[in-house]
Amino acid sequence: MATIYEVAKLAGVSLATISRVINQTAPVRESTKIKVEAAMKELGYRPNSVAQSLATNRSNSVGILVSELGGPFYSELISRIEAEFRNAGKHVIIAAGHSHEEVERERIEFLMSRNCDALILHVESVSDEYLQELAEQNKAFVIINRSVAALSDRCITLDNQLGGYLATEFLLRKGHKRIAYISGPMWKNDASERYKGHLQALKEYHIEEDISLFYEGDFQETGGVHGFAHLSAKHSKHSELGFTALVCGNDEMAAGAMAVAHDRGLDIPHDLSIVGFDNVNFSHYTYPKLTTIDYPIAEIGQMAARWVLKHVYKQDIERIQSVFKPRLMLRDSC
Amino acid sequence: MATIYEVAKLAGVSLATISRVINQTAPVRESTKIKVEAAMKELGYRPNSVAQSLATNRSNSVGILVSELGGPFYSELISRIEAEFRNAGKHVIIAAGHSHEEVERERIEFLMSRNCDALILHVESVSDEYLQELAEQNKAFVIINRSVAALSDRCITLDNQLGGYLATEFLLRKGHKRIAYISGPMWKNDASERYKGHLQALKEYHIEEDISLFYEGDFQETGGVHGFAHLSAKHSKHSELGFTALVCGNDEMAAGAMAVAHDRGLDIPHDLSIVGFDNVNFSHYTYPKLTTIDYPIAEIGQMAARWVLKHVYKQDIERIQSVFKPRLMLRDSC
DNA sequence: GCCTATTATGAAAGCGCTTTCATTTATAGC
DNA sequence: GCTATAAATGAAAGCGCTTTCATAATAGGC
Numbered sequence: 001m002a003t004i005y006e007v008a009k010l011a012g013v014s015l016a017t018i019s020r021v022i023n024q025t026a027p028v029r030e031s032t033k034i035k036v037e038a039a040m041k042e043l044g045y046r047p048n049s050v051a052q053s054l055a056t057n058r059s060n061s062v063g064i065l066v067s068e069l070g071g072p073f074y075s076e077l078i079s080r081i082e083a084e085f086r087n088a089g090k091h092v093i094i095a096a097g098h099s100h101e102e103v104e105r106e107r108i109e110f111l112m113s114r115n116c117d118a119l120i121l122h123v124e125s126v127s128d129e130y131l132q133e134l135a136e137q138n139k140a141f142v143i144i145n146r147s148v149a150a151l152s153d154r155c156i157t158l159d160n161q162l163g164g165y166l167a168t169e170f171l172l173r174k175g176h177k178r179i180a181y182i183s184g185p186m187w188k189n190d191a192s193e194r195y196k197g198h199l200q201a202l203k204e205y206h207i208e209e210d211i212s213l214f215y216e217g218d219f220q221e222t223g224g225v226h227g228f229a230h231l232s233a234k235h236s237k238h239s240e241l242g243f244t245a246l247v248c249g250n251d252e253m254a255a256g257a258m259a260v261a262h263d264r265g266l267d268i269p270h271d272l273s274i275v276g277f278d279n280v281n282f283s284h285y286t287y288p289k290l291t292t293i294d295y296p297i298a299e300i301g302q303m304a305a306r307w308v309l310k311h312v313y314k315q316d317i318e319r320i321q322s323v324f325k326p327r328l329m330l331r332d333s334c
Numbered sequence: 335m336a337t338i339y340e341v342a343k344l345a346g347v348s349l350a351t352i353s354r355v356i357n358q359t360a361p362v363r364e365s366t367k368i369k370v371e372a373a374m375k376e377l378g379y380r381p382n383s384v385a386q387s388l389a390t391n392r393s394n395s396v397g398i399l400v401s402e403l404g405g406p407f408y409s410e411l412i413s414r415i416e417a418e419f420r421n422a423g424k425h426v427i428i429a430a431g432h433s434h435e436e437v438e439r440e441r442i443e444f445l446m447s448r449n450c451d452a453l454i455l456h457v458e459s460v461s462d463e464y465l466q467e468l469a470e471q472n473k474a475f476v477i478i479n480r481s482v483a484a485l486s487d488r489c490i491t492l493d494n495q496l497g498g499y500l501a502t503e504f505l506l507r508k509g510h511k512r513i514a515y516i517s518g519p520m521w522k523n524d525a526s527e528r529y530k531g532h533l534q535a536l537k538e539y540h541i542e543e544d545i546s547l548f549y550e551g552d553f554q555e556t557g558g559v560h561g562f563a564h565l566s567a568k569h570s571k572h573s574e575l576g577f578t579a580l581v582c583g584n585d586e587m588a589a590g591a592m593a594v595a596h597d598r599g600l601d602i603p604h605d606l607s608i609v610g611f612d613n614v615n616f617s618h619y620t621y622p623k624l625t626t627i628d629y630p631i632a633e634i635g636q637m638a639a640r641w642v643l644k645h646v647y648k649q650d651i652e653r654i655q656s657v658f659k660p661r662l663m664l665r666d667s668c
Numbered sequence: 669g670c671c672t673a674t675t676a677t678g679a680a681a682g683c684g685c686t687t688t689c690a691t692t693t694a695t696a697g698c
Numbered sequence: 699g700c701t702a703t704a705a706a707t708g709a710a711a712g713c714g715c716t717t718t719c720a721t722a723a724t725a726g727g728c
Contacts, residue, residue, distance in 0.1 A: 001446075004714060015679090017678075019717080026675095026676080026677095032677085049447040049448055050447075050713090051683090051714035052714080054682095054683050054684065055714080055715045056717095069416050072406060080404075096413070110383075113381065114383055221619075255619040258619075259621075262621060281616075282589075286619050286620065289593075348707065349686085350710095353686055357686080360687095361705070363694095381684085382683090382684055384685090385683070386686075389687085390686060
């Protein structure tokens with residue numbers, strides 16, 4: 001790769017001038033500009049962004065940390081964030097924290113050492129205190145899908161409890177009385193919030209929590225499979241299910257449960273109604289199509305990107321919405 | 335962030351020594367090492383990897399360029415590549431080329447200007463010549479899912495034609511005679527190869543190509559929806575389908591077609607057999623579960639990562655497999 | 669055509685690190 | 699205890715760029 005020195009020599013000007021035409025940071029006479037551009041072209045010159053970054057302490061790139069790179073949920077999130085930044089001429093560096101505290105920390109440090117201008121964090125294991133410290137170090141970052149009270153101005157979240165409420169309330173309104181629940185790992189904030197919403201709805205309808213209708217899964221398909229097996233084993237008298245509806249903490253688990261229900265010869269929604277959560281891309285590939293709670297993940301990603309654009313790159317962004325509302329996507333599984 | 339200078343001052347040694355304990359590039363007396371480590375810890379020092387990268391011309395990061403960040407296919411690919419590199423202490427920088435030539439070029443240049451030690455490219459629009467030039471510039475990169483004859487030692491591909499063959503041959507063996515085909519965009523290499531395999535199987539069974547049974551879709555769900563509508567409109571006499579089986583260029587389109595077929599009251603597999611391609615994560619969430627061709631995308635990603643580990647980071651990797659074989663995943667849709 | 673007010677350009681330091689080469693310090697041999 | 703050798707350390711240049719400050723070129727006014 002040609003360096004700025006070679007360009008300068010070829011064009012017969014100094015480094016500073018080259019830099020000025022690259023960055024338009026000061027006026028350059030038209031004639032010299034043309035010379036420089038010709039030289040750059042001839043050498044196929046491209047500024048070394050590492051050197052630029054070192055000199056300016058800016059990298060024009062933002063770090064994104066998610067739990068996993070795979071899966072429909074994160075990939076949609078990442079995809080949207082990238083699109084938003086690409087529009088603005090910024091780039092993304094992506095890392096996965098795997099819901100593991102050490103890894104999350106390590107990744108954050110990596111992204112910081114990479115001189116990212118800002119971070120977008122979807123972290124689950126690192127403590128609130130750690131994040132607060134980070135904020136005190138004056139690092140620019142937004143948090144997605146988690147609310148830290150002291151950092152509320154930089155948290156972009158979904159009202160998970162409302163989502164859980166909507167799912168269950170809908171079923172109750174439909175007349176269901178015995179509603180099973182397969183949750184994600186309860187230590188994860190979103191999982192427990194969703195369940196809270198479920199309980200809230202039950203309470204409103206004067207139905208008591210029945211923990212035999214509860215199963216804590218893993219947010220994966222297998223969680224749904226095992227959960228359904230577990231719940232139905234417990235509750236089937238005369239091969240009949242002990243519940244008429246099932247709420248799942250996310251769509252993967254709903255799909256897993258649905259598959260097992262099919263295998264058992266159950267007719268959905270006739271014998272059993274199922275509601276998922278997330279409205280992930282494949283949720284309308286299931287049969288019957290899954291009724292679920294829409295998680296506007298793309299919009300949240302977009303908003304996080306805008307937060308960065310506004311606060312770090314000083315772009316003129318109107319309003320940053322920090323709490324998003326989920327809504328029920330009524331399809332065929334109820 | 336503390337710099338190496340501050341650490342040096344605090345520890346009472348020179349920069350060089352600090353550098354040596356960080357990189358273990360030369361022996362350091364145990365006692366000074368301890369001093370240095372204490373100083374680093376006290377200051378919360380982390381080497382600035384941008385500066386490191388500038389000084390060493392190495393970044394310990396590899397660039398990945400895929401067509402899209404979203405979707406099950408790419409996210410699995412990325413996820414596996416990242417996992418492989420994380421194990422090796424390397425990091426990934428991800429970009430999306432959106433199947434658009436200009437964007438692909440621009441992204442490649444970006445990744446190069448970022449000083450990536452190597453690139454893993456999944457590009458569709460950039461020309462073979464461009465890639466060859468890149469190779470001549472002595473840039474380390476592997477190409478995924480595309481074979482460029484002159485660069486065959488750095489291409490890792492799936493035998494797409496074999497996949498197409500397997501799908502159709504299976505149906506023919508089952509006795510199907512009229513097999514419709516919904517393809518991806520034919521300008522994309524993998525789409526046309528798959529179709530080639532389809533034709534090859536037909537030929538083997540002495541069945542002539544019937545272009546009224548062919549539809550060129552977009553590799554998206556909608557392609558399947560429109561494709562099915564198109565094919566069935568053309569062929570239904572007395573509300574009966576003109577074909578008994580349908581091969582789709584990928585699973586998304588298969589899922590789309592399947593949904594429409596359901597809506598039309600068709601019983602799958604009784605009235606119609608469907609085969610997809612890719613064996614993407616949701617393909618067993620469909621109902622009935624989709625028979626498809628397994629695309630070992632994770633393995634391909636892994637192999638690409640190993641190529642880099644071997645050729646760029648000089649790790650001791652045995653064999654690099656460059657062509658992968660697909661296989662039929664027999665499930666319930668046939 | 670000369671002086672001043674602008675505007676364009678260049679020289680050089682600095683960003684935080686690595687690495688070579690020279691120097692200092694420790695170790696061993698006698 | 700003194701030299702010969704090996705081991706540990708430091709000084710300084712360099713990676714490719716930006717940016718400040720000083721200087722050179724130009725334009726304008728008379």
